[in-house]
Amino acid sequence: MGLKLFKKKNYHEKTTTKKSKDHLKLVEEQEILKQSSDHLQYELSQKEKENFFLRKKIKLLEQENYKLRDGLGTVQKNLADSVSTNNKAVSNLDEVKGSFDEIKLDTIKVVEEVNKLNNNVEDVNSCAKQIDEGATSILDAIEGISEIAFQTKLLSFNASVEAARAGEHGKGFAVVAEEVQSLSNATSKLLEKIKQRTNQFEDISKNLQGVTNQALSGSQLIKDLMNSLDILISNTIDRNNDSLGSIYSTNDEIFMSLAKLDHIIWKVNTYLSVIEEKPAFKFVDHHNCRLGKWYYEGDGNKSFSSLSSFRSLEHHHAKVHNGTKKMFDYLDNVQENMEHIFSGALEMEDASEEVFKGLDLILQEKKNNRT
Secondary structure (H helix, E strand, C coil): CHHHHHHHHHHHHHHHHHHHHHHHHHHHHHHHHHHHHHHHHHHHHHHHHHHHHHHHHHHHHHHHHHHHHHHHHHHHHHHHHHHHHHHHHHHHHHHHHHHHHHHHHHHHHHHHHHHHHHHHHHHHHHHHHHHHHHHHHHHHHHHHHHHHHHHHHHHHHHHHHHHHHHHHHHHHHHHHHHHHHHHHHHHHHHHHHHHHHHHHHHHHHHHHHHHHHHHHHHHHHHHHHHHHHHHHHHHHHHHHHHHHHHHHHHHHHHHHHHHHHHHHHHHHHHHHHHHHCCCCCCCCCCCCCHHHHHHHCCHHHHHHCCCHHHHCHHHHHHHHHHHHHHHHCCHHHCHHHHHHHHHHHHHHHHHHHHHHHHHHHHHHHHHHHHC
16 A cells, blocks of 8 residues: 555655656747747847838938939930020021121122222323333334524524525525514414423323332232131131031030930830839830931931931930830839840940940041041
8 A cells, every 4th residue: 555655645746846847848948949039030120121211211312213214314405405405596697697797708808909000000100101201202203303403593584694695586585584484483373382281191190100119009908808808707716617517516515415315314214114014104116216216317417417327326225215115115024024124224225325326436436537
């Protein structure tokens, strides 16, 4: 009986000890589970904070992308206004160039007329010299005739003296001598009048020579002034052309920058579309964007289509739009199609970089052609 009680008591103690151990083990496991749960809760809390922080960053980036787009749009508008202002300046300079060209033509005509006037004055001066020389020759001839008249007078006087000595026999000879003397006197008077008129012609010719010499000096002065004016106008036209060239170059550079801005805004809008999972702008093909219109029908086609670098731009520009189109095709389920979207983005970015290089090459080739 006592042995039974001892065994029973011992069994009870063993059972109690086992239960205690099991309980302790259970408590330990519960503690471990609690610690694991606390750790998971902590990790979950940290992940939630990280997700919240990421959502905030994405929201901030989204807001900044909108601000960036708006800011770039403002810069784009300013550059477009600058192009418009430059175009007005170019138009004004073209008008100035046209006016200077007309003035230059008028100047050439004036110089031609002055040259004709100069030739005419020289002809008049030559005639005046010939008149002066003719008057001098006449005066020389008059002097000779005057000498003959004087000798005739002397001869008639001697004849009269001899007739008087001859008396009655010399009367007839005396009459002839008187007639000769009268004729000689008349000739002397006539020669004097001719001499006076010839002297007047000589004075007139000398005055005419003086006037024509002054006219020649004046026409030469006008000619020199017109030549100086022609040089000044030519220099002004050259400077005006240089200014036009500079403005054209500036316009080209501004548009190239504008085209690059268009691509940056295009890409920002594309990424905003991915973030919002819907189009943030209206998609158009590469024929109908600003660069496309410039390329196919605008100033680009007019000013650069002859350049080899211009023709190579089309392919890369089309690929930019093709990459964007790929991204737009998966906007209805962005999460499931990120690989396709990344592929489209890569194509868009690579092509956009080639477009930038192409625009720089066009600009450089145009500059090289100008020089």
